[in-house]
Amino acid sequence: MTRIPSSIARFSFAVRPSVVRLALAGILFIPTLAWSQVPQPQADVAEDLPGNSDVTAVIDGGGMAQLRLAFPSITVRTGTAADATAAIGAFETALREDLEASGVFEIQGPEDLAVLALTGVQATDFELYRSLTNQSVLVAEAYQEEDKFVVEGRLYDLASQQSILGKRYRGTFDLSRRVAHTFSDEIILYFTGARGIALTSIAFNSDRTGHKEIYLMDYDGENIRPLTGHNSISMSPAWAPTGDNIAYVSFFAGAPGIYRVDLATGAKQPIVTDGNLNSSPDFSADGRKIAFTRSIDGNTEIFVADRDGSNLRQVTRSAGIDTNPAFSPNGTKLAFTSSRAGNPHIYIMDVEGTNLQRVTFEGTYNDGADWSPDGTRIVYATRRGNAFDIAVTDLALLDTKVLTTGMPGSHESPTWSPDGRRIAFSTTANSKSQIRVMTLDTGEVKTLASEGNNMSPDWSPYPPR
Amino acid sequence: MSSPEVLVLSEASSGPGRYVGLVPCLLVLLFGLSTGCSSTSQLDSIQAQLRDLQQQSLQIQKQTSSKQEIADLQEAQAARGEGLLRAQADIQLEMQEVASLIQQLEAKLEDTNYRLAQLSQQIAATNQELKTSRIPPSLGPLPNGSANGNLGGGIDPGAQYQTAYNDYLRGSYDLAVLGFRQYLENFPDTDLADNASYWIGECYYRQRKFREAIREFDHVLDRYPNSDKLASTLLRKGYAHLELGNQDQGVLQLQSVIRLYPESDEANLSRQQLTSLGIAPPGR
Secondary structure (H helix, E strand, C coil), rough: CCCCCCCCCCCCCCEEEEECCCCCCEEEEECCCCCCCCCCCCCEEHHHHHHHHHCCCCCCCCCCCCCEEEEEEECEEECCCHHHHHHHHHHHHHHHHHHHHCEEEEEHEEEEHHCCCCCCCCHHHHHHHCCCCEEEEEEEEEECCEEEEEEEEEECCCCCEEEEEEEEEEEEEHHHHHHHHHHHHHHHHHHHHCCCCCCCEEEECCCCCCCEEEEEEEECCCCCCCCEEECCCEEEEEEECCCEEEEEEEEECCCCEEEECCCCCCCCCEEECCCCEEEEECCCCCCCCCEEEEEEEEEEEEEEEEECCCCCCECCCCCCCCCEECCCCCCCCCEEECCCCCCEEEEEECCCCCCCCHHHHHHHCEEEEEEECCCEEEEEEEEEEEEEEEEECCCCCCCCCCCCCCCCCCEEEEEECCCCCCEEEEECCCCCEEEEEEECCCCCECCCCCCCCCCEEEEEECCCC | CCCHHHHHHHHHHHHHHHHHCCHHHHHHHHHHCCCCCHHHHHHHHHHHHHHHHHHHHHHHHHHHHHHHEEEEEEEHHHHHHHHHHHHHHHHHHHHHHHHHHHHHHHHHHHHHHHHHHHHHHHHHHHHHHHHHHHCHHHHHCCCCCHHHHCCCCCCCCHHHHHHHHHHHCCHHHHHHHHHHHHHHHHHCCCCHHHHHHHHHHHHHHCCCCCHHHHHHHHHHHHHHHCCCCHHHHHHHHHHHHHHHHHHHHHHHHHHHHHCCCCCCHHHHHHHHHHHHCCCCCCCC
């Protein structure tokens, strides 16, 4: 339990060294682009392009090393109608944003590459890209096929001039962003060995209609859509790790109950509505159980029930307040907030109640823990002075690092992205709450939703492949 | 308690209203006397009646006094009850204060443990550095027994524990066992050594290797008699025995948890487990 020797307080993500990936030529597959929630249309074709070599792009371990990628403008074939051209433009914008946001690349776009006198001869042009220290180039061509657009994208290793990844996508015009996210995730997977998160989404709570409702948005803050319309107070959305349900708290029936919405059908089911003051639900790893907080006789304790509300079991018993449970990713542990030691702090214990351990010792109020996807760290809100900051604690040594030091406002409700490289949270400043995303490698912060007050983000798991 | 008679007397002097009922009787008597027909027999009869009346009046006085007594008793009882309640409330308050004091102490203890663990890791790290710096670089390969080059870079005990514990958290139990064993080999005396040993047992338990788990838990109990993991160790050892079908052994361990650490969460879990087995847990 040593106090942050800086050498071991690692928050950078380690890029897997040399991932060898043979793009399997000619194998056609149709990924399920629609994986959750209401009608998410899908690109009807995604396939590998033939002719990729087994040349491997190597990113050395060492975390921050970025791959230098040239990404010239996408070539649009002549004869492409205006609406198809617009869709291709949206695709290109989204793809650039995704690759940039991934933090994996240092990208040279059309403006950077404008200094080059390109010839149209591939071998010559690749040498030119390379002269600007680029290691790879992403070349894409797009065209129209009836009411759909088609993009063929290819990654080349500039040293060997070999194609290392080739993909063809076809989809209707309204799917341009989604197709871009899909392609981006493939590229990230190729280079890092870990899936990109461009197809993930974030559930949150917003009062933009005047009532607090649950919403979903894409990971980049686009495509915001409501999940509830109870015209009451609905809050605390929590994804099932299986990606098919979101639990939430709503007051629409009077006393606060816990409900879930089935994302495929939009149907809403009560989970627990009896008893007093049910709050802060969290799904277990297999999506079958739910942990939540219930107030009994003025004391707040944590309960676990099956997701239909049966098999209710009390798992904490203390004189203090126990609240905000969170299942660990492999389902064996629960993190929660307890005031049993005076001030609220984060504790972890086995789901069976064994191995109770206090894990936060700094700050006057620690709350709202979320586990890192690998289950070795927790992120939570910690009060330092008058406002809350976001902090990460390594559970092995209890090293703690505050992420939002010096950032104006009060920061709460952190949630980890499924690749473990980002944290979304809500910041309240000047009486307005907004959702923000921090990239852990760089500390870069981006604000996502802006209409009304937006709070309690919960990042989805990876969509099923 | 004073005798009823005394009470009656004091009541009689202070409460003439109680005898109002007798007055008309006496008046009737006197009226009868003054209106003639005063034969001896009549007089006797009147005297007898008067005695009766006196007796009745005494009776009534007695009844009144016992009623009064009950009222007084009730009053005293109520006062005493109130006093008891007040005392009980005081005790409850004190209990609460003690409980919160205990919690505060526990929190302080946790804090101290946390800082102690940090210090002990730092000491281990410093020792490690010292060991490494004592070996002149010119000597080349390290002599036998110095963990075949492991010391070369000066292993950080924190990092090694962290790696092993992270493997445990991830559910990579084989790796975690290896890591914790390595840690124990290198740092058998840090404040986290007992934890490392306990987590090895825990890893085996999660893998349902209950015999190995019990062996490891025994190691914790033998090797680290002052460990803060003893309650957990006994509890898990009990669970492991129950999983193996050794009910007697299992029950014994759970009872030990309750006897040795009656206020712990582990004791509560033991009580629940024993109750579910249909065995009355030992009293506090």
